[in-house]
Amino acid sequence: MSDQLEAVLFDVDGTLMDTNYWHVVAWDRAFAEHGVPQPAWRLHAAIGMGGDRxxxxxxGDEIEQRLGDDVRAAWKRIYDEYLYRTRAFDGAQELLERTHEAGLTVVLASSGNPQHLDYAREQLGPDKYFDHVLSGEDVEASKPAADLFALALQKVGLEPAAAHRVVVVGDTRWDVESARALGIDTVGLLCGGRAACELREAGAVETYDDPAQLVERFGSSPLGR
Incomplete structure (x- = not known):
């Protein structure tokens, strides 16, 4: 079986878009509105999971059962206030373009809200640079479940046994764990606020500061080798 790379699955929030800290603020306000404030460090540690988790x-489960839907609704309303203050990281458009021009299938695979993903697409350049776009609404279980990346494999026409011909680019341990469950390697970016050691301990094969550094080192990275 060929080991040639065929597709790259890109997480969006914290990987291509500078959004993670706005998410922390929105979740912080949402929990506080409902009388159950949470430490910001716990919120930051959970960013990258789907809101359903x-x-x-x-x-905790008791708060989820009692207030989960209300907190999520508040988070979306609040985050919508910040959405237009988010932007693509330097190098994000160039990274998608470089990956596309290398002949690789490009998939945006985000556990996020479809409306937020639509806004990100506008910031990330021409649609011709990505072949498929998947959001959390396309699957039953969000990251760290493997559903989203499993669907991405289907979209690019690869069987699970060919997972070694795909690479994920993400910024959280949830991306890495989701990919590992399918046998997919992950390149970690630090621009989402996670340390390189955390991503490597989760199983990332390499780490880079941000999309711009990955573009700079594209040829020697898992995407270009």
Whole structure:
């Protein structure tokens, strides 16, 4: 079986878009509105999970059962206020373009809200640079479940046994764990606020500061080798 790379699956929030800290602020306000404030460090540690998992992960099952849907609704309303203050990281458009021009299939695979993903697409350049776009609404279980990347494999026409011909680019341990469950390697970016050691301990094969550094080192990275 060929080991040639065929596709790259890009996380969006914290990987291509500078959004993670706005998410922390929005979740912080949402929990506080409902009388259950949470430490910001716990919120930051959970960013990258789908919202369907985050409330329980941060505040526990009792809060999820009692207030989960209300907190998520508040988070979306508040984050929508910040959405137009978010922007693509330097090098993000160039990274998608470089990957596309290398002949690789490009997939945006985000556990996020489709509306937010639509805004990100506008910031990330021409649609011709990505072949498929997937959001959390396309699967039953969000990251760190492997559903989103499993669907991405289907979209690019690869069987699970060919997972070694795909690379994920992400910024959180949830991206790495989701990919590892399918046998996919992950390149970690630090621009989402996670340390290189955390991503490597989760299983990332290499780490780079941000999209711009990955573009600079593209030829020697797992995307270009």
């Amino acid at each position: 985050l409330v329980a992960a941060v505040a």
